[in-house]
Amino acid sequence: MKLKVNEDSNTPEIGQSETRSEIKLPQGLFGFAEIRSMELVFDQDELPFMWLREQKQDGLAFIVLEPGGIISNYSVEISDADVKLLDITGPEDTMILNIVTLPPDQSGKISLNLVGPIIVNRKTLSGKQCIINNHEEFSARHVLDVGGEGL
């Protein structure tokens, strides 16, 4: 299934009034196979950035964002097996979360993993980190060009 990234899909639709939602990750994440669920937390003032973090003290956390309107020409092709596993039917019920890497010194550039997004079914809130079929078109360390890109 090919999902064209909707320009306007960068506002989380899950729990609009809430600031957190539990995302089930039955298969864990690459390098963190033991993870089973994390919460997606966001503050309106900090969008597009959101936290995906473990619901425990000193747990694992990632900064993620929805790529819509941020990465121009980004599309993800998800394998039939993953479409079936996640029970998604199209872009409307699919949330794409790209993991953000911040430079350790907080001065350099932000990079995004466009190759292995976390794909979440908005209805069931179940997700999986998928390597997209069209991974050769994108970088796992895509540097965010804040000046020009898609904005």
Place this chain on the structure above:
Amino acid sequence: MLILSRKVDQGITIGDEIEISITKIEGDSVKIGISAPRSISILRREILEEMQSSNLAAAVTNVPKQSTLKSTLAAGSAKQLIAQMRAKKAAKEGVPEK
């Protein structure tokens, strides 16, 4: 691990649905053909390793107690992107930007 010796044009079958054939050998590089159902994910190992190291690099330790990203996102470009998203949203809603 099962290790088999194969020559060019010879193959291996795995179960009923997966077939692997050696199509070409050139120096230290081997071309392998794989037929498998679409539901089976076939990836170069490097890409999996890249995902693992990317996740490790992205993992944030010492998360602030509150849900705030502010301290972590002090980086200039992050701040800039937040401002741009806000401006864009404001423009769309016809609300003048603060």
